[in-house]
Amino acid sequence: MIGLKKYNSIGEENLRVISGKAGGLRLKSLEGIATRPTADRIKESLFNIIDPIIGEAQVLDLFAGTGALGIEALSRGAKFATFVDSNRQSISVIKYNLEHTRLIQAAEVYMNDYHSAVKKLSELGRRYDIVFIDPPYGKGLEYKAVKMLINFDILVNNSIIIIENEQKDVLPDKLYTAVKVDRREYGRTAISFYKE
Numbered sequence: 439m440i441g442l443k444k445y446n447s448i449g450e451e452n453l454r455v456i457s458g459k460a461g462g463l464r465l466k467s468l469e470g471i472a473t474r475p476t477a478d479r480i481k482e483s484l485f486n487i488i489d490p491i492i493g494e495a496q497v498l499d500l501f502a503g504t505g506a507l508g509i510e511a512l513s514r515g516a517k518f519a520t521f522v523d524s525n526r527q528s529i530s531v532i533k534y535n536l537e538h539t540r541l542i543q544a545a546e547v548y549m550n551d552y553h554s555a556v557k558k559l560s561e562l563g564r565r566y567d568i569v570f571i572d573p574p575y576g577k578g579l580e581y582k583a584v585k586m587l588i589n590f591d592i593l594v595n596n597s598i599i600i601i602e603n604e605q606k607d608v609l610p611d612k613l614y615t616a617v618k619v620d621r622r623e624y625g626r627t628a629i630s631f632y633k634e
Contacts, residue, residue: 458513
């Protein structure tokens with residue numbers, strides 16, 4: 439998500455849950471700002487790739503925006519999802535979307551910056567199988583977020599970290615102890631998969 443400056447009202451865009459128990463349901467997005475939600479075609483491709491590991495997974499959605507990635511994971515069988523965003527309006531949208539999809543019982547939502555949230559989750563003993571990182575582009579936050587995840591030991595063995603960034607910014611083959619196992623390009627967007 440980028441440019442979180444001005445907030446109007448909760449809006450409706452062409453966001454939906456693609457598959458699973460909430461499949462087909464529309465999601466709310468943020469109106470009046472550039473939220474850059476992950477396009478359905480990218481989301482569908484991404485979830486086709488990780489489908490074998492979603493069942494019963496503990497999921498962390500950092501820089502969650504509308505919550506679309508974590509909600510898709512829950513819809514497809516993830517056991518639990520934690521949503522983190524530093525913006526109050528995004529948090530309202532995430533909660534609305536979780537209620538609308540009837541997935542709220544399998545979720546927790548934190549209004550925090552990623553740094554404080556990861557520290558808090560570590561203190562709570564949370565550990566995750568899948569982590570989505572979709573930060574504002576061009577600020578290097580993906581590097582800092584991965585370093586936090588590793589330093590605060592909230593990843594299980596063989597966890598997958600999925601990072602969305604600009605296609606022109608190719609991430610290294612290794613981020614600290616996480617190793618890149620795949621990268622897909624979709625126009626101006628790239629998705630990188632790391633295993634820890």
